[in-house]
Amino acid sequence: MNPKKGLMFGLLFGFLVLGFLAMQRATPEAKEDRIYKAVIKYSPYQLEKRLGGLTIINTVTGTKEKPSAAEVLLRKDELDKKWAKEHLKVENNDVIILGDNNQTVVKIFIENAKERKFIKSFFGI
Numbered sequence: 291m292n293p294k295k296g297l298m299f300g301l302l303f304g305f306l307v308l309g310f311l312a313m314q315r316a317t318p319e320a321k322e323d324r325i326y327k328a329v330i331k332y333s334p335y336q337l338e339k340r341l342g343g344l345t346i347i348n349t350v351t352g353t354k355e356k357p358s359a360a361e362v363l364l365r366k367d368e369l370d371k372k373w374a375k376e377h378l379k380v381e382n383n384d385v386i387i388l389g390d391n392n393q394t395v396v397k398i399f400i401e402n403a404k405e406r407k408f409i410k411s412f413f414g415i
Contacts, residue, residue, distance in 0.1 A: 312360070316360040316361070316363075316364070317363075318363040318364055318367050319367070319412070321408065321412065322404060322405050322408035322409075322412075324401070324405065325385065325398065325400070325405045325408060325409060326408075326412075328385075328398045329374070329378065329385065329387065329398065329413075330370065332377070332387050332395060332396070333369075333370050333373050333374075334348050334349045334350040334351075334373065335347070335348055335349075335366055335369045335370060335373065336349055337362070337366060338354075342356075343356070343358075343359045343362065344359070344362045346362065346365060346366050346369065348369075355369075370413075371412070371413055371414060374413040374414070374415065375413075375414060375415070376388075377389075378409075378413055378415055379415065380400075380406075380409060380415055383399060383400045384397045384398065384399055384400065385397070385398045385400060385409060386398075
């Protein structure tokens with residue numbers, strides 16, 4: 291193999307590796323579907339599709355945030371975690387979602403240890 295072909299394959303391999311690493315970094319962490327979907331219904335942060343990509347909207351204040359396409363899901367996870375620190379509480383085998391005045395909005399039953407581990411690792415409670 292001559293040096294030009296070796297250089298070409300080396301550059302191609304380098305770009306593939308960099309693309310793969312960028313895609314991994316932009317992928318949000320895995321979630322436990324049942325618990326996440328039940329809790330996220332009460333989060334004030336929603337995604338809105340726009341012509342230029344996705345926008346994160348706070349439904350309480352109406353503020354909009356437009357992060358880049360690679361960061362939008364990671365930023366939404368950050369905002370949801372921040373919200374959860376103030377509005378989620380775990381008691382026995384229940385996740386309790388609190389309203390703005392610390393009143394109980396809903397209780398969600400934790401079915402197994404995997405869901406409890408997800409709540410602790412993702413939401414930090």
